[in-house]
Amino acid sequence: MEHKKVKLMTSRNTRYYYLLALLPFVFLVVMYELLPLIMLVIDSFGLDKKPEVRFSLENYQKIFSTLSYQRAIENSLKITLISTVVGIVIAFLGARAAYTSRGKFRSVFLTVLNMTSNFAGVPLAFAYMIILGNAGVIKQIANMYGIGFIQNFDLYTSNGLTMMYIYFQIPLSTLLLIPAFNGIRQEWNEANMLLGGTNTHFWMHVGIPVLLPSLFSTLSVLFANALCAYATAYALLMNNFSLLPVNISASFVGDIKTKPKLGAALSVVMMLIMCVVILINNFITKKTTKWESR
Amino acid sequence: MRKGSKVSSNIIMTLVTVWLLIPLLATIIYSLFEDWTGIIPHGFTLANYQKIFTDTAFLTSMYQTLLVCVIPIVITILVVLLGLFVVTVYFPKLEKYMQILCMIPYTIQGVILSVSILILYAKGDTVLSGRMTMLIGAYCIIILPHIYNGIRNGMRAINMNMLLEAAEMLGESKLKAFFKVIVPNILTGITVSSLLAVGLLFGDYVIIRNLSSSNVNNMQKFLYQAMKRSSAEASAVFVVIMLITFAITAIVLTLQSRSTLEKIRNGGK
Amino acid sequence: MAYIHFEKINKIFGTNHVLKDIDLDVEKGQLVTLLGPSGCGKSTLLRCLAGLEQVTDGHIYLDGQEITDVVPRRRGIGMVFQQYSLFPNMNVRDNVAYGLKLKKLPKAEINQKVEQMLDIVGLSEKISQYPAQLSGGQQQRVALARAMVTAPKVLLLDEPLSAIDALLRKNLQIEIRRIQQQLGITTIFVTHDQDEAMVMSDMIHLFHEGKIEQSGTPEQIYTRPATKFAATFIGNYNLPTAADFNRAFHTDIPGQDVAVRPEIVTLTKQAPKAEDGLLVAEGTITSHISHGNLIRFAVEFEGGLTLNADVVYENKLDFGEGDRVFAAMKKDLVIGL
Numbered sequence: 001m002e003h004k005k006v007k008l009m010t011s012r013n014t015r016y017y018y019l020l021a022l023l024p025f026v027f028l029v030v031m032y033e034l035l036p037l038i039m040l041v042i043d044s045f046g047l048d049k050k051p052e053v054r055f056s057l058e059n060y061q062k063i064f065s066t067l068s069y070q071r072a073i074e075n076s077l078k079i080t081l082i083s084t085v086v087g088i089v090i091a092f093l094g095a096r097a098a099y100t101s102r103g104k105f106r107s108v109f110l111t112v113l114n115m116t117s118n119f120a121g122v123p124l125a126f127a128y129m130i131i132l133g134n135a136g137v138i139k140q141i142a143n144m145y146g147i148g149f150i151q152n153f154d155l156y157t158s159n160g161l162t163m164m165y166i167y168f169q170i171p172l173s174t175l176l177l178i179p180a181f182n183g184i185r186q187e188w189n190e191a192n193m194l195l196g197g198t199n200t201h202f203w204m205h206v207g208i209p210v211l212l213p214s215l216f217s218t219l220s221v222l223f224a225n226a227l228c229a230y231a232t233a234y235a236l237l238m239n240n241f242s243l244l245p246v247n248i249s250a251s252f253v254g255d256i257k258t259k260p261k262l263g264a265a266l267s268v269v270m271m272l273i274m275c276v277v278i279l280i281n282n283f284i285t286k287k288t289t290k291w292e293s294r
Numbered sequence: 295m296r297k298g299s300k301v302s303s304n305i306i307m308t309l310v311t312v313w314l315l316i317p318l319l320a321t322i323i324y325s326l327f328e329d330w331t332g333i334i335p336h337g338f339t340l341a342n343y344q345k346i347f348t349d350t351a352f353l354t355s356m357y358q359t360l361l362v363c364v365i366p367i368v369i370t371i372l373v374v375l376l377g378l379f380v381v382t383v384y385f386p387k388l389e390k391y392m393q394i395l396c397m398i399p400y401t402i403q404g405v406i407l408s409v410s411i412l413i414l415y416a417k418g419d420t421v422l423s424g425r426m427t428m429l430i431g432a433y434c435i436i437i438l439p440h441i442y443n444g445i446r447n448g449m450r451a452i453n454m455n456m457l458l459e460a461a462e463m464l465g466e467s468k469l470k471a472f473f474k475v476i477v478p479n480i481l482t483g484i485t486v487s488s489l490l491a492v493g494l495l496f497g498d499y500v501i502i503r504n505l506s507s508s509n510v511n512n513m514q515k516f517l518y519q520a521m522k523r524s525s526a527e528a529s530a531v532f533v534v535i536m537l538i539t540f541a542i543t544a545i546v547l548t549l550q551s552r553s554t555l556e557k558i559r560n561g562g563k
Numbered sequence: 564m565a566y567i568h569f570e571k572i573n574k575i576f577g578t579n580h581v582l583k584d585i586d587l588d589v590e591k592g593q594l595v596t597l598l599g600p601s602g603c604g605k606s607t608l609l610r611c612l613a614g615l616e617q618v619t620d621g622h623i624y625l626d627g628q629e630i631t632d633v634v635p636r637r638r639g640i641g642m643v644f645q646q647y648s649l650f651p652n653m654n655v656r657d658n659v660a661y662g663l664k665l666k667k668l669p670k671a672e673i674n675q676k677v678e679q680m681l682d683i684v685g686l687s688e689k690i691s692q693y694p695a696q697l698s699g700g701q702q703q704r705v706a707l708a709r710a711m712v713t714a715p716k717v718l719l720l721d722e723p724l725s726a727i728d729a730l731l732r733k734n735l736q737i738e739i740r741r742i743q744q745q746l747g748i749t750t751i752f753v754t755h756d757q758d759e760a761m762v763m764s765d766m767i768h769l770f771h772e773g774k775i776e777q778s779g780t781p782e783q784i785y786t787r788p789a790t791k792f793a794a795t796f797i798g799n800y801n802l803p804t805a806a807d808f809n810r811a812f813h814t815d816i817p818g819q820d821v822a823v824r825p826e827i828v829t830l831t832k833q834a835p836k837a838e839d840g841l842l843v844a845e846g847t848i849t850s851h852i853s854h855g856n857l858i859r860f861a862v863e864f865e866g867g868l869t870l871n872a873d874v875v876y877e878n879k880l881d882f883g884e885g886d887r888v889f890a891a892m893k894k895d896l897v898i899g900l
Binding site: 021022024026031032034040060093094100106111112113116117120121127128129130131141144167170174228231234235245248251252253262267270275276 | 333543
C-alpha cells in the first residue's frame with residue numbers, strides 16, 4: 001500500500017512537470033497575441049500630442065466627428081457588405097450548381113476555385129490593372145468596339161475596388177458552401193416532390209433552412225475577410241482611398257506624420273465591428289441549429 | 295434533378311470559371327508578349343522572365359520569402375504539438391482556453407496584429423524589438439489557427455489516448471510515445487495545414503510591410519515595387535507568384551484526396 | 564385492368580439495361596413485394612412508379628389512368644426511403660404535416676390527421692422532437708406516417724428496414740403489415756431480404772437482372788421455385804445436377820438441376836420401409852452445423868453427391884460425423900429445374 005501511494009504522488013507531480021511543455025505555447029500567445037492586443041486597447045485611450053495623458057476618449061470622439069474617419073468607416077462597411085452579399089449570392093448559385101452536376105464541368109469548376117482561392121492582394125490588384133486599368137487590355141478592346149460601359153468604367157474608384165473584393169470572395173465562399181450543399185440529401189427533395197411540393201417549396205422549406213447555419217458562418221468569414229483586407233486596396237489606390245485598414249496602417253507606418261494612438265483607437269473600432277458581427281452570427285447560429293441537437 | 299437545372303448549373307459554373315480566369319490568363323499572356331494593344335498580342339518573348347531571374351533583388355526576395363515562411367511554421371508546429379499533447383493528455387480542462395487563444399487570430403487578421411505588435415515592441419531596444427523577431431512573431435500568430443486545426447483534427451481522427459496507453463504499456467514514456475507514435479500518424483494533417491500556412495504567409499503583404507525594414511522583401515513586396523517600375527516586368531513576377539501558389543494548392547489537394555482515399559480504404563476494412 | 568398496371572417497362576441508364584420488358588399487375592389493397600439482390604432493378608421500377616425516374620419505354624397505369632408522364636407530385640403516391648428522408652429542420656409534427664400543408668387543408672384538420680396518424684404508428688409522445696433526437700426505427704415510423712397521412716393511392720416502401728438492427732426490424736415488419744392491413748392501403752415493398760418478403764407479402768415478384776424471374780404467393784415462391792436462380796435466392800435449397808441426383812437415388816427427375824429443400828430430407832440409421840414415391844439412398848455424414856433448433860447435416864452419397872439435411876434438435880444428436888445413414892424424401896417434393 002505504502003509503495004502504491006508513493007507512486008501516485010510522483011505521477012501527480014510529473015503531471016504538473018508536464019506543464020513546462022506548455023510554456024512555449026503560452027509564451028508565444030502572450031507575447032505576440034495577448035499583450036499586443038492589450039497594449040493596443042490601452043494605447044487607444046492615450047493621446048498622440050500629449051504623452052502624459054493616460055485615459056481620454058478624445059481619439060474616439062475624433063473618429064466619430066471627423067469626416068475623413070467617418071468616411072473610412074463608411075467606405076469599409078459599404079465595400080465589405082456589398083462584396084459579402086454579392087459573394088454569398090454567387091457562391092450559393094455556384095455551390096448549388098456544383099451540387100447538382102457531375103463530371104467534367106464540375107471538376108474544372110472545383111479546380112479553378114481552389115486555384116484562385118489564394119488570389120488576392122497585390123497580385124489581384126495588378127491583374128485588374130492589366131485588364132481594366134487606364135491602358136488595360138479589355139479597356140482597349142472596348143475602345144476599339146465602342147463598348148460604352150467598359151470604356152466608362154474607372155478601376156481606380158470604390159466601384160473598381162468592390163469588383164476586386166467580389167472577385168476574391170467568390171472562390172472562398174463557394175468552397176465553404178459546397179460541403180454544406182453535399183449535406184443536402186437527394187431523398188429530401190424526392191420526399192418533397194411526392195408530398196406535392198415543387199422545387200421552390202423544397203428550397204424554401206427545407207434546402208435553405210438546412211443551409212442557413214453554414215450560410216451565416218460563411219457570411220461572417222466573408223465579412224472579416226473583406227473588412228480586414230489591406231493589400232488589394234493599397235496596391236490599387238495607395239493611401240488615397242479612405243478605408244479602415246488603410247487608415248490604420250497609415251497612422252503607424254508612412255511618409256506622413258504617424259498618429260499611433262489614434263490608429264490604435266481606429267483598430268479598436270474595427271475590432272468592435274468584428275465582435276458585433278461574431279455576436280450576431282453566434283446568435284443566429286443558435287437560433288437556426290436547434291434541430292441539430294441530439 | 296431535372297434536365298433544365300443541369301443546363302443552368304453548367305451555365306453558372308462556366309460563367310464563374312470564366313470570370314475567375316480572365317484576369318489570370320490575361321496577365322499571363324501579357325507577360326509573354328512585347329506588345330498587346332489590339333485584340334491579338336504581338337511579339338512573343340521571354341525577356342521579362344529573363345530579366346527577373348537575372349535580377350539579384352528578385353532572387354533575394356524569393357529566398358527571403360522562403361525563410362520567413364519556413365521559420366514561423368516550424369516554430370508554430372512544435373509549440374502547438376507540445377501544447378496540444380500536454381493539454382489533451384494531462385489537462386483536458388484547458389482545451390477550451392487553448393482553442394479560444396488559437397482562434398483569435400482569425401478575427402484580428404494582419405492589419406491589427408501587425409500594428410499592435412509595433413506598439414508593443416517598436417520603441418524598445420532588446421532582441422524583441424528586432425524587425426525580424428517581430429515579423430516572425432506575427433507570422434507565428436497569424437498561422438496559429440490553421441496549424442492548430444490541422445493538428446487537432448489529426449489527433450481526433452486517430453484516437454490518441456488509446457494509442458498512448460498502448461505505447462505506455464509497452465514501456466514507453468508518454469512524451470516519447472507521442473513523438474514516436476502519434477506524430478508520424480498525423481503527419482499528413484500537419485503537412486496539409488503547414489502548406490495552407492505557407493499559402494497564407496506567401497500571400498502576405500500587410501504584415502511584412504508594416505513590420506519589416508526596407509531591406510527585407512518578400513515576393514509580394516517585390517511585386518508591388520516592380521509594378522511601380524514596369525508592368526511588363528511585374529507581370530512576370532506575378533506569373534511566378536501564381537505558379538508557386540498553384541503548386542502549393544495542388545500539393546494540398548493531392549494530399550487531401552489521398553488521405554480521404556486512405557480513410558475510405560481503412561473504413562472498408 | 565388491375566389497380567396498378569405496368570406494361571412493357573424498359574429502363575436504360577447509359578449502356579446499362581436495368582429493366583427489360585417488365586409487365587406487372589398489383590391488385591387494390593394488397594401488399595406486393597419486389598424481391599431480389601441489389602442491382603436487379605426492383606428499386607428502379609419503384610422509382611419509375613413514383614415518377615422519380617422516367618421510363619425509357621412502356622406505360623404505367625394507376626387506378627385506371629395512365630401516369631407514365633405525370634410529374635411526381637400529381638401522382639398521389641406516398642413513399643418511405645431507406646433512411647435519412649425526414650426533413651431534419653422540422654420536428655415530427657411538421658414533418659408529418661408537410662404534405663397536408665401543401666394541400667392547404669385547414670389547420671385544425673391537419674392537426675387532427677397528424678395526431679391520428681402518429682397514434683397509429685405509436686409515436687404520439689415524440690410529436691415535438693426533431694429527427695436527430697429519434698432512433699432509426701422511430702425515424703422510419705415517422706416517415707411512414709408522413710407518407711400515409713395524405714391518403715395516397717399507393718404506398719411505396721424502398722427497403723425501409725435495411726438500416727435497422729435485426730431485432731427491431733422483426734417488430735417493424737409485423738407492425739408495418741398490421742398498419743397496412745388496418746388501413747387497407749395498396750403497398751409495394753422492395754427488399755433483398757427473403758425472410759422479410761415472406762413475413763409481409765400477399766404477393767412476391769422475384770427480380771433477377773432486370774426481369775421478373777417468378778411471381779407468386781410467399782408459399783408458392785418458397786415451395787415451388789421455378790428456376791435455378793429462384794431456388795438459390797430462396798430458402799437453403801440443395802441444388803445438385805439432375806444427373807448426380809438421379810444416379811444416387813435411382814430415380815428420374817427431369818431437367819438440368821434438382822432443387823431439394825433440406826427440411827424434406829429425413830435421416831435414419833435403419834433403412835426406412837420402402838414406399839411408393841419415397842426416394843432413399845445411403846450416405847456418410849461429413850459435417851454438421853447447429854442452427855439453434857435445427858441441426859444441418861451434410862451427407863455424402865456415392866458418386867460425390869452431397870446434400871444438406873435439416874433435423875429438428877430434440878435433446879440429443881442421433882448421429883455424428885462419419886456415421887452411415889439413410890436419407891429419404893418424398894419424390895413429389897423434389898423439384899426438377
